[in-house]
Amino acid sequence: MPMLTEWRTGGEGIPGYRALADRLRLLVLDGRLPVDTVLPSERTLAEALQTSRTTTTSAYRLLREAGFAEGSQGAGTWTTLPRSEGRGEAPIWPEHLSGEPDPAGARGDFSSAALEAPAELYPAYQAALAEMPRFLPGNGYVTSGLPLLRDRIAQRYTAAGLPTTPEQILVTNGALQALHLVLSLVMERGDRVLVEHPTYPAAAQAIRTRGGRCVPLPVEAGWDIGRMATLIRQTGAHLAYVMPDFQNPTGRLMTEDDRRELGAMIADTGCRIIVxxxxxxxxLRTAIPTAQGREGSEPLPMPRPLAGFAPAEHVITLGSASKTFWGGLRIGWVRASQPLIRRLGLARGNEDLGGPLLEQLATAHLLENLDQIKAHRQQLVAGRALALREALAQNLPGWVVPLPQGGISLWCHLPEPRSSHVAAAARSMGVWLTPGPRFGLDGAFEARIRLPFARPSADLVAMTEVLSRAWHAQGRPHTMDDDLTTV
Ligand SMILES: Cc1ncc(COP(=O)(O)O)c(C=O)c1O
Structure with missing residues (x-):
């Protein structure tokens, strides 16, 4: 029911059953209502929404006709995806995310916070390829990761003030796989897990699909460690998932003081934390002022990784090459105590015998140039962040858009709770974006939108113009009928 608040905002003159079907369709499409979810009976839904039974019956019929539901009166109704969209879990990524370059920017993409490859990537692959003959006589399996890469990742932590050995690193196929692997070992079905609110949607989904129950910790105004401790005590949660370094989607950085307090709280409560x-x-703290022409400010130091502030057995850190270098590498890792890494390696070997060598070699090369790549990327991204913010100020002056401390997105505050409606309208105009509630639990954040600045500035400006039309199209009917032709 919380996901259906504001369901009538479909626009003037749209019959209630269409507005309701439209909202349910969007919830299925963006994954908030997973496929095969049993919907409430028509009568129950009508009573809960204080609408007529005819409205809910007609809405369900429309959903069935469009392929977003199956079942019948009496037998119950459950969610599905139209055959052309495939079956299984509703896509966490939009269907168009194929890895192919966007054909001449035919579609605007505000849905993915991931950058194009840096110039250093292709040479890194070339260098990796040149080294491959050395590995060919072996069997090629490196289940815990290529020793050279584990070593480079460990060195990076050590240089950041957190002494780490290669045996404390397990290389995975991306941070998301790392998260699933960690959850499979440290979470039981039914466990409560503290998550930041808003949070990274795939993480919340990983926790839920593995039977965990997410407990929200508000973080829009920063981390309140005292509140976190209270929540842990009240709910019995003994696991938390946090992103202290440029939180997705708010872009916030946890202060050193908060890290210290959090570390002490972890030691005190015995809670485990996935970072x-x-x-x-x-x-972007230095890059944004520089991109604004404010030169001369000293680079701000990064606080030490959170694992440096808490007992080693209680912190499990996830890392990724996806945002620093490129998503196509599919390289991530876990940093934890050596015994835990050993257990994770064994668990991983049960279902996946390791990552590809070439990508691991290429990532090891890229890590050699980390400082240079990082500096260039920060400058690039800062310019885009400012261009998007300026375009929003011009086209959508009522939106409040705080500048993030880092990351690749703006977390925009809308003057009205219409995020899902705007996402649906923008999609019908060719621009994909993820509505705010995708980052929340139980329908929260209908007055927020996350806008990544991962594309060149000119694209961002053009996409913002479409977004503005979608926002102002409040009365424009965007209904299931439109979609029947576009899905
Ligand atoms: C916070 C966070 N964690 C994990 C991931 C997934 O990373 P990977 O591509 O390494 O699986 C993302 C990607 O968007 C992310 O934003």
Missing amino acids: DETMRELD
Whole structure:
């Protein structure tokens, strides 16, 4: 029911059953209502929404006709995806995310916070290829990761003030796989897990699909460690998932004082914490002032990784090459105590015998040039952040758009709770974006939108113009009928 608040905002003159079907369709499409979810009976839904039974019956019929539901009166109704969209879990990524370059920018993409490859990537692959003959006589399996890469990753932590050995690193196929692997070992079905609110949607989904129950910790105004401790005590949660380094989607950085307090709280409560540092290298605190022409300010130091503040057995850190270098590498890792890494390696070997060698070699090369790549990327991304913010100020002056400390997105505050409606309208105009509630639990954040600045500035400006039309199209009917032709 919380996901259906404001369901009538479909626009003037749209019958209630269409507005309701439209909202349910969007919830299925963006994954908030997973496929095969049993919907409430028509009568129950009508009573809960204080609408007529005819409205809910007609809405369900429309959903069935469009392929977003199956079942019948009496037998119950459950969610599906139209055959052309495939079956299984509703896509966490939009269907168009194929890895192919966007044909002449035919579609605007505000849905993915991931950058194009840096110039250093292709040479890194070439260097990796040249080294491959050395590995060919062996069997090629490196289940815990290529020793050279584990070593480079460990060195990077040590240089950041957190002494680390290669045996404390397990290389995975991306941070998301790392998260699933960690959850499979440290979470039981039914466990409560503290998550930041808003949070990274795939993480919340990983926790839920593995039977965990997410407990929200508000972080829009920063981390309140006292509140976190209270929540842990009240709910019995003994696991938390946090992103202290440029939180996705708010772009916030946890202060050193908060890290210290959090570390002490972890020692005190015995809670375990999964720290996702995927965005750590995208620090914009110095790059944004520089891109604004304010030169001369001293670079702000990054606080030490959170694992440096808490007992080693209680912190599990996730990292990724996806944002720093490129998503196509599919390289991530876990940093934890050596015994835990050993257990994770064994668990991983049960279902996946390791990552590809070439990508691991290429990533090891890229890590050699980390400082240079990072500096260039930060400058590039800072310019885009400012261009998007300026375009929003011009086209959507009522939106409040705080500048992030880092990361690749703006977390926009809308003057009205119409995020899902705007996402649906923008999509019908060719621009994909993820509505605010995708980052929340139980329908929260209908008055927020996350806008990544991952594309060149000119694209961002053009996409913002479409977004503005979608926002102002409040009365424009965007209904299931439109979609029947576009899905
Ligand atoms: C916070 C966070 N964690 C993990 C991931 C997934 O990373 P990977 O591509 O390494 O699986 C992302 C990607 O968007 C992310 O934003």
